[in-house]
Amino acid sequence: MPTRYTAEIKPVNEDMIGTSVSGKAELIEDGDTWKIKIEATGTPPNMMHWSHFHGFPDGKKGKVPSKAADTNGDGFIDLPEVYEVAGQTMVPFDNAPQDINVPHDDYPHSDEEGNWKYEF
Numbered sequence: 306m307p308t309r310y311t312a313e314i315k316p317v318n319e320d321m322i323g324t325s326v327s328g329k330a331e332l333i334e335d336g337d338t339w340k341i342k343i344e345a346t347g348t349p350p351n352m353m354h355w356s357h358f359h360g361f362p363d364g365k366k367g368k369v370p371s372k373a374a375d376t377n378g379d380g381f382i383d384l385p386e387v388y389e390v391a392g393q394t395m396v397p398f399d400n401a402p403q404d405i406n407v408p409h410d411d412y413p414h415s416d417e418e419g420n421w422k423y424e425f
Contacts, residue, residue, distance in 0.1 A: 314330060
């Protein structure tokens, strides 16, 4: 029987991007196979969206950063500040997540209304 993990997509830096992001991510574990499904709405339109999950290698529970994560006070939650509460990038949701190759141009692209889907 497959095991399902689901997460609600919540925005980080919502005030800065000018949209209200929402969505759902689902990871399905079936034996030694994983399936990933993501749907997002309200993202900035017509652009690539780096998508991945964060976590802590030691098993510490991560969470979505709040405004309190802005430790340098610049009004923007930067990547190092995300890492402090959500953990490091673990698996990219791109065209080859098994390669764990994070920086490149093969991530989902939103449509003109800011919606995108991903399945792998």
